[in-house]
Amino acid sequence: MTKRTIGAKRRLNETRILEAAERVFAERGYSAASTAAIAAMAGLPKANLHYYFRTKQALYRRVIENIIAKWVETSDPIRTDADPKAALSSYIAGKIDYSRLHPHASKVFASEILHGAPTISERLSGDLKIWLDGKCRVIEGWIAAGKMARVDPRHLFFIIWAATQTYADFDVQAAALLGQRNLRAGDYQAAREMVTAMVLAACGLA
Amino acid sequence: MTKRTIGAKRRLNETRILEAAERVFAERGYSAASTAAIAAMAGLPKANLHYYFRTKQALYRRVIENIIAKWVETSDPIRTDADPKAALSSYIAGKIDYSRLHPHASKVFASEILHGAPTISERLSGDLKIWLDGKCRVIEGWIAAGKMARVDPRHLFFIIWAATQTYADFDVQAAALLGQRNLRAGDYQAAREMVTAMVLAACGLA
DNA sequence: GTCTATAGCGCGATAGAC
DNA sequence: GTCTATCGCGCTATAGAC
Numbered sequence: 001m002t003k004r005t006i007g008a009k010r011r012l013n014e015t016r017i018l019e020a021a022e023r024v025f026a027e028r029g030y031s032a033a034s035t036a037a038i039a040a041m042a043g044l045p046k047a048n049l050h051y052y053f054r055t056k057q058a059l060y061r062r063v064i065e066n067i068i069a070k071w072v073e074t075s076d077p078i079r080t081d082a083d084p085k086a087a088l089s090s091y092i093a094g095k096i097d098y099s100r101l102h103p104h105a106s107k108v109f110a111s112e113i114l115h116g117a118p119t120i121s122e123r124l125s126g127d128l129k130i131w132l133d134g135k136c137r138v139i140e141g142w143i144a145a146g147k148m149a150r151v152d153p154r155h156l157f158f159i160i161w162a163a164t165q166t167y168a169d170f171d172v173q174a175a176a177l178l179g180q181r182n183l184r185a186g187d188y189q190a191a192r193e194m195v196t197a198m199v200l201a202a203c204g205l206a
Numbered sequence: 207m208t209k210r211t212i213g214a215k216r217r218l219n220e221t222r223i224l225e226a227a228e229r230v231f232a233e234r235g236y237s238a239a240s241t242a243a244i245a246a247m248a249g250l251p252k253a254n255l256h257y258y259f260r261t262k263q264a265l266y267r268r269v270i271e272n273i274i275a276k277w278v279e280t281s282d283p284i285r286t287d288a289d290p291k292a293a294l295s296s297y298i299a300g301k302i303d304y305s306r307l308h309p310h311a312s313k314v315f316a317s318e319i320l321h322g323a324p325t326i327s328e329r330l331s332g333d334l335k336i337w338l339d340g341k342c343r344v345i346e347g348w349i350a351a352g353k354m355a356r357v358d359p360r361h362l363f364f365i366i367w368a369a370t371q372t373y374a375d376f377d378v379q380a381a382a383l384l385g386q387r388n389l390r391a392g393d394y395q396a397a398r399e400m401v402t403a404m405v406l407a408a409c410g411l412a
Numbered sequence: 413g414t415c416t417a418t419a420g421c422g423c424g425a426t427a428g429a430c
Numbered sequence: 431g432t433c434t435a436t437c438g439c440g441c442t443a444t445a446g447a448c
Contacts, residue, residue: 009431029237029321030235031234034423036424046424046433047433047435050424051431051432055424055425056423056425107320107321110320113378114313114375114376115313115317116233117382121378124378125382129385152400155396158372158380158383158397159400161372163365163368167364170316170319170320170368172319172327172330176323176327177334179331179335190361191365194365198365198408201408201412202404206407215413240442252415252442252443253414253415253416253444254415256444257413262441
């Protein structure tokens with residue numbers, strides 16, 4: 001065994017544990033998620049999980065950090081040099097895609113915030129606020145340039161997040177009320193079209 | 207002690223327990239909420255709580271049932287004989303008020319759905335689906351009468367719920383990103399105005 | 413109806429052999 | 431690195447005195 005092989009195995013096991021943890025945390029919530037269940041889903045004995053991640057809290061923190069990183073990435077289309085209508089449409093489409101493709105990640109994040117954000121409250125009022133401030137300045141720049149109607153950029157983001165993430169976080173409710181077992185591709189498409197129409201109209205871009 | 211007095215005491219204690227439970231379930235989630243914490247917040251010994259509600263699950267079910275009843279009530283403005291613009295505006299305003307005044311209730315419901323709705327899945331695909339079907343027929347009636355633009359009524363509801371309830375469920379996030387400790391009256395007003403503008407525009411009622 | 417004390421159990425975490 | 435066995439804690443729920 002070379003050092004490189006050992007490192008590869010560590011990375012492989014860590015990845016499997018992180019994926020299993022994201023799923024179990026999403027389905028049960030932090031407290032009800034047992035390390036035994038996560039280990040079983042990752043195909044490892046429970047003691048091995050504690051070898052790679054000393055505590056449940058440390059494992060959870062790693063899961064959350066990964067999710068935040070992806071969450072921030074989805075806002076890449078919001079750039080000063082972009083066209084507001086195209087940028088907002090692309091942003092919404094990306095958020096809906098994320099809800100469809102990564103519902104577990106969205107749910108873990110939602111559960112964290114829902115119960116007071118104990119793990120990431122410093123980040124919310126720290127680097128994530130700074131990140132959002134920057135994105136809001138982009139919107140304000142578009143408004144100042146007369147490219148779109150005057151709206152409160154922060155509430156615009158809050159409402160876009162809510163309207164897109166609800167199709168991941170509350171997929172069970174939406175499916176049940178649609179008389180289905182799961183959400184289908186057409187449901188996400190209808191959601192994307194409706195959210196886009198509402199946002200563009202509110203921004204005077206329809 | 208007359209029988210009436212005893213019944214009054216039972217109702218008083220049950221109410222105090224239910225209010226405490228709603229709060230603790232909202233703050234910690236079902237699993238992390240201990241019956242000891244609920245009893246302490248209600249000002250009772252733990253054993254007394256189990257005297258009034260035999261199991262934690264039974265107490266939780268009662269909390270959820272009460273929340274659903276209030277949730278259904280908020281849709282009262284959606285009536286066939288109402289004016290679409292006034293009805294939707296009133297509905298959204300009521301939902302925002304509910305988020306401001308009953309954030310705990312909204313969070314308990316959100317947490318229930320988020321983790322797969324184990325307690326109310328039958329209701330979601332049963333009487334709640336029938337209730338929503340009725341409300342959707344009202345919207346479809348308005349569309350058929352040419353009173354508003356053609357939209358998918360179910361997705362319209364999903365998005366209104368998401369955009370209004372996010373100010374209760376994710377209040378911690380919104381406050382932190384606004385650089386505040388809590389949401390203020392003005393924040394809810396801004397939210398109401400923005401959601402209303404978006405919905406009315408999407409429905410051709412602006 | 414109220415309260416103290418505790419039974420019973422599941423979970424996080426670790427020791428220690430391999 | 432891996433795994434079995436187990437410790438210790440905190441929780442739900444109840445027994446039984448008052």
